[in-house]
Amino acid sequence: MIEIQGLSKRYGNHVAVDNISFTVNKGEILGFLGPNGAGKSTTMNIITGYISSTEGTVKIDGYDILEQPAEAKKRIGYLPEHPPLYMDMTVREYLNFVYEIKKAEQNRKAHLDEIMDLVKIGDVQNRLIKNLSKGYQQRVGLAQALVGSPEVLILDEPTVGLDPKQIIEIRNVITDLGKDHTIILSSHILPEVSAICERVIIINKGRIVAIDTPENLSKVLMNESRLLVRVAGPENQVLKILKEIDGIKYVDSQGEKEPDTIDYIIEAESNVDIRKPLFYALSNHQYPIMMMKSMNLSLEEIFLQLTTDRPSSVEIYPQNGQTETTDAVPKAADEAPEIPETAESTEVAEEALLENETTDNVSEEEQEGQEE
Amino acid sequence: MIAILKRELRAYFWSPIGYIFVGFFLLLAGFFFALSNLLYGYSNFIAVFGNMNVVLLILVPILTMRLLSEERKTKTDQILLTSPVSITGVIVGKYLAALSVLLIALLITGIYPIILSLFCKPPVGEILGAYIGFFLMGASFISMGLFVSSLTESQVTAAVASFGTLLLLWIIDWVVPSIQNATIAKAVEWFSILKRFQDFTMGILSLEHVVFYISFTVVFIFLTIRVLEKRRWS
Numbered sequence: 001m002i003e004i005q006g007l008s009k010r011y012g013n014h015v016a017v018d019n020i021s022f023t024v025n026k027g028e029i030l031g032f033l034g035p036n037g038a039g040k041s042t043t044m045n046i047i048t049g050y051i052s053s054t055e056g057t058v059k060i061d062g063y064d065i066l067e068q069p070a071e072a073k074k075r076i077g078y079l080p081e082h083p084p085l086y087m088d089m090t091v092r093e094y095l096n097f098v099y100e101i102k103k104a105e106q107n108r109k110a111h112l113d114e115i116m117d118l119v120k121i122g123d124v125q126n127r128l129i130k131n132l133s134k135g136y137q138q139r140v141g142l143a144q145a146l147v148g149s150p151e152v153l154i155l156d157e158p159t160v161g162l163d164p165k166q167i168i169e170i171r172n173v174i175t176d177l178g179k180d181h182t183i184i185l186s187s188h189i190l191p192e193v194s195a196i197c198e199r200v201i202i203i204n205k206g207r208i209v210a211i212d213t214p215e216n217l218s219k220v221l222m223n224e225s226r227l228l229v230r231v232a233g234p235e236n237q238v239l240k241i242l243k244e245i246d247g248i249k250y251v252d253s254q255g256e257k258e259p260d261t262i263d264y265i266i267e268a269e270s271n272v273d274i275r276k277p278l279f280y281a282l283s284n285h286q287y288p289i290m291m292m293k294s295m296n297l298s299l300e301e302i303f304l305q306l307t308t309d310r311p312s313s314v315e316i317y318p319q320n321g322q323t324e325t326t327d328a329v330p331k332a333a334d335e336a337p338e339i340p341e342t343a344e345s346t347e348v349a350e351e352a353l354l355e356n357e358t359t360d361n362v363s364e365e366e367q368e369g370q371e372e
Numbered sequence: 373m374i375a376i377l378k379r380e381l382r383a384y385f386w387s388p389i390g391y392i393f394v395g396f397f398l399l400l401a402g403f404f405f406a407l408s409n410l411l412y413g414y415s416n417f418i419a420v421f422g423n424m425n426v427v428l429l430i431l432v433p434i435l436t437m438r439l440l441s442e443e444r445k446t447k448t449d450q451i452l453l454t455s456p457v458s459i460t461g462v463i464v465g466k467y468l469a470a471l472s473v474l475l476i477a478l479l480i481t482g483i484y485p486i487i488l489s490l491f492c493k494p495p496v497g498e499i500l501g502a503y504i505g506f507f508l509m510g511a512s513f514i515s516m517g518l519f520v521s522s523l524t525e526s527q528v529t530a531a532v533a534s535f536g537t538l539l540l541l542w543i544i545d546w547v548v549p550s551i552q553n554a555t556i557a558k559a560v561e562w563f564s565i566l567k568r569f570q571d572f573t574m575g576i577l578s579l580e581h582v583v584f585y586i587s588f589t590v591v592f593i594f595l596t597i598r599v600l601e602k603r604r605w606s
Contacts, residue, residue: 011606045450048454049453049454050450050453050454050604051603051604051605052604052605069456069458070456070458071456073454073455073456074456076454078450078451078454080447080450082446082447084446084447084448084449084450084451085446085448086379086383086446086448087446088383088386088387089379089386093382097375097378097379098451098455100374100375100378101375101376101451101452101455101456101457102455102456103456103457144451
C-alpha cells in the first residue's frame with residue numbers, strides 16, 4: 001500500500017532523513033518511533049506530499065506522490081503534529097471545507113455525521129474551533145484526516161496533549177480504524193506504539209535503526225537475564241561471594257538504597273537461572289537477601305539502546321525497567337481488562353505497558369482505568 | 373479552487389478585515405465624492421478615482437497580508453498542500469477571494485455616478501474606463517500583496533512590506549527625469565503603475581495597459597506559486 005524507496009531529505013548540509021526504505025502492507029498499523037528531531041515528522045511530511053524529498057520515491061497504492069499527486073493525495077488522510085485547523089470556523093464548516101478540497105464523493109451530510117460520531121465531536125459541531133479544548137481540537141484534526149474515507153492514514157503523534165481518558169478513546173478509535181485502513185502512526189510514547197502497532201520502525205538521526213514487531217524487538221535483547229538484588233552485609237564481602245558463583249557474568253554495585261544494605265545489579269549468562277545458587281551462597285554467609293527483582297528490557301530501553309551512542313548504562317534499569325517477578329503476573333491479569341487495546345496485543349506489549357509505570361501517560365492511564 | 377475561494381471570502385467577512393477594507397474604502401470614496409462632486413457641484417466623477425488610488429495603496433496590504441502568511445504560521449497550509457488541490461488552485465483561489473472583496477467595494481461605489489446622473493450627463497465611457505483601470509490596478513496590487521504574503525510568516529511584516537513595495541512602484545516615475553540613460557529611464561517608466569492608470573482616467577482604454585496589468589498580475593501569481601513550490605523542495 002505504501003512503498004518508500006531510498007528516501008532522503010537534506011537541508012543544506014543537514015541530513016534530516018537518510019536513505020529510508022520500507023513498505024507498509026494493506027491494513028497494517030505501523031509505528032514510527034524516535035527521539036525528537038529524528039526525522040519522523042519530516043518523513044511523514046514527505047509521504048503526504050507536503051514537502052518533497054531530495055532523493056527517493058514514495059508510492060501510495062502504486063501512485064507516485066510527486067508524479068501523480070492528485071491520485072496519491074486522495075488516498076491519504078493526514079493528521080500533522082499541529083492539527084491544521086482554521087480557528088475562525090465552526091467544526092462543521094471546517095469539515096465541510098475539508099470535504100470540498102478533498103473532492104470527496106460520499107453523501108456529504110451522512111459522511112460527516114458518521115465521522116463526527118466516530119471521534120465524538122458531534123456535540124461541538126456548531127462551536128468555533130478556537131473555543132474548543134486541545135483534546136477536542138485534536139479530535140477535529142483526526143476527523144479531518146478521515147474525511148473522504150482515505151485508505152491510508154498518516155497520524156503524527158495523534159494523542160499528544162490529550163488527557164488520559166481521551167488518549168484511551170483515541171487509541172480505541174485508531175485500533176478500530178486499523179481494521180480497514182493502512183496506518184502509519186508516530187509517537188514518543190512507547191507503550192502506545194507497542195499496544196496499537198503491529199510493526200515498529202525505530203528511527204534515529206534520520207536512519208532506520210530497527211524494524212520489527214514490538215515482541216521481536218523486545219526478544220532481541222531479552223535473552224540476557226538481569227537481577228536487582230538488595231543484600232544486607234558489607235559490600236566487599238558480598239561482592240566477593242557473588243563473584244564466586246558460577247554463571248554470573250557481571251555484578252555492579254548500586255550503593256546504599258536502604259540503611260545497612262547494598263543494591264547490586266547481577267547479570268547472568270544466557271539461559272542460566274542463578275537465583276537458587278545466589279540464595280544459597282548468600283545464606284551460607286548469613287547475608288540475608290532483602291529483595292530480588294528480575295529486570296527485563298522494555299521497549300523503552302531497547303529504544304534507548306538503539307538511539308543512544310553509548311552502550312546501555314546500568315543507571316537506566318533501576319529507574320525504568322523494574323518488574324517484580326512475583327507481582328508481574330497477577331498485575332497483568334488485573335490490568336488487562338481495564339486497558340482494552342492490550343487485549344489484542346501480546347504479553348510482551350502488556351509487560352512493556354506495565355514496566356513503564358514511571359511514564360506519566362501510563363500511570364495516568366492506569367488511574368483512569370481504575371476510575372472506569 | 374472554488375472551495376478555497378469560498379472559504380477565503382467567508383474568512384474575510386467573519387473577521388473584521390473584510391469590513392475594514394470595504395468600510396474604509398466606501399467611507400473615503402464617499403468623502404471624496406461629497407467633497408469634490410456634491411459640495412462643489414463639480415460633475416467630474418473621475419477626480420474621485422485620482423484620490424482613491426492612494427487609499428487603495430494603503431488598503432490592499434490589509435486585504436492581502438494574511439492570505440498566505442497566516443496559513444504558514446498556523447500550519448494550516450499542511451491541509452491545503454496535502455489535499456488533492458494543486459498549489460496553483462490554492463493560490464488562484466486565494467487571489468480571486470481578495471479580488472472579489474475589491475470588486476464588491478468597487479461595485480457599491482457605482483451608486484455615486486448614478487447619483488451624479490440625476491443632475492447632469494456624466495461621460496459614461498470615461499467613467500467605465502476609469503472603473504476598469506482602477507479594477508485592473510487593484511488586481512495587480514493584490515497580486516503583489518499576495519506574493520509578499522507568501523514570503524513571510526508574519527502578517528505585520530507582510531502588510532508593511534507590501535505597502536512599501538506598492539509605494540515604490542507608485543512613485544517610481546519620480547526618478548525618471550533624473551536618469552540620464554534614456555533606455556533605463558524608459559524601462560523604469562514602463563513599471564509605473566500610476567502613469568498607466570492616468571490614461572484610463574482620460575478615457576483611453578489602451579490594450580497595452582490592460583495587457584500590462586494582466587501580465588503584472590500573472591507574473592506575481594506565478595512567482596507566488598514558485599515560492600511555495602520552492603519551499604517544498606528546499
